[in-house]
Amino acid sequence: MLLNQFKGGCHCGAIRFVVSAAVDAQIEDCNCSICTKSGFLHLIVPNAQFELQTDKELLSTYTFNTGVAQHYFCKTCGIKPFYIPRSNPDGIDVNVRCLDEYPVSTMQVVPFDGQNWEQHAHTLSHKTKKP
Numbered sequence: 001m002l003l004n005q006f007k008g009g010c011h012c013g014a015i016r017f018v019v020s021a022a023v024d025a026q027i028e029d030c031n032c033s034i035c036t037k038s039g040f041l042h043l044i045v046p047n048a049q050f051e052l053q054t055d056k057e058l059l060s061t062y063t064f065n066t067g068v069a070q071h072y073f074c075k076t077c078g079i080k081p082f083y084i085p086r087s088n089p090d091g092i093d094v095n096v097r098c099l100d101e102y103p104v105s106t107m108q109v110v111p112f113d114g115q116n117w118e119q120h121a122h123t124l125s126h127k128t129k130k131p
Contacts, residue, residue, distance in 0.1 A: 002022065002023075003020040003021060003022060003049070004020065004021065004022070004023050005018055005019070005020050006018070006019050006020075006021060006099045006100070006101060006103065007099070007100045007101075008081060008094065008095075008098045008099040008100055009054075009081055009098060009100070010074035010076070010077050010079040010081050010098065011074070011077040011079045012074060012076045012077035012079075014054065014058050014074050014075075014076045014077070015052075015054050015058055015059065015074045015079075015081055016052075016053040016054045017050060017051060017052050017053055017054075017081065017082065017094070018050075018051045018053060019043070019045055019049060019050050019051075019092070019094050019099075020045065020049040020050075021043055021045055021049065021094075023103055023106045023107070024106055024107060024108065025043060025107050025108070026107065026108045026110055027041050027042055027043045027096050027104070027107045027108070027109055027110070028041070028042040028044075028109075028110055028111070028112040029041055029042075029109050029110070029111055029112065030042060030111075030112040030113075030114035031111070031112070031113060031114050031115050032114025032115055033115075034064075034071070035114055038080055038095075039095075039097060040080065040095045040097070041095060041096040041097055041104065041109070042085075042093050042094075042095075042096075042112070043093070043094045043095075043096050043107075044085060044087070044088050044091050044092070044093045044094075045091060045092055045094065046090070046091050046092075047090060047091060047092060049092075050082070050092040050094065058074065058075055058076070059072045059073065059074065059075065060072070060073045060074075060075050061073075066086060068086040068089060069083060069084060069085055069086040070083055070084040071083040072084075079098065080095065081094065081095055081098035082094045082095060082098070
């Protein structure tokens with residue numbers, strides 16, 4: 001799989017990062033309360049495909065519910081460009097809308113039922129299991 005590098009960051013530019021992903025990657029549009037209110041489009045990548053280029057001290061962290069997901073926000077402008085997801089704590093979940101080049105037209109957007117997270121995550125895990 002050919003990976004492209006995408007640069008991104010928060011609104012004010014204090015937070016900058018580079019992520020490697022396929023141009024035709026699958027991204028998720030989640031309907032949970034935090035994703036709906038923030039307009040987050042999920043691109044989950046392994047840690048090795050993400051590089052934070054600015055000081056982590058410029059970020060603030062927010063957790064809720066189970067406390068597993070680590071939501072990172074810019075301390076200056078309040079935008080959440082990425083976070084560590086509960087579904088994949090060894091990866092990084094980048095908000096595609098925070099990429100400088102907005103490749104949504106080439107990516108496959110799929111719905112994710114975050115309002116019923118446990119049931120939806122369970123359904124996905126069974127679909128990916130091979131007989």
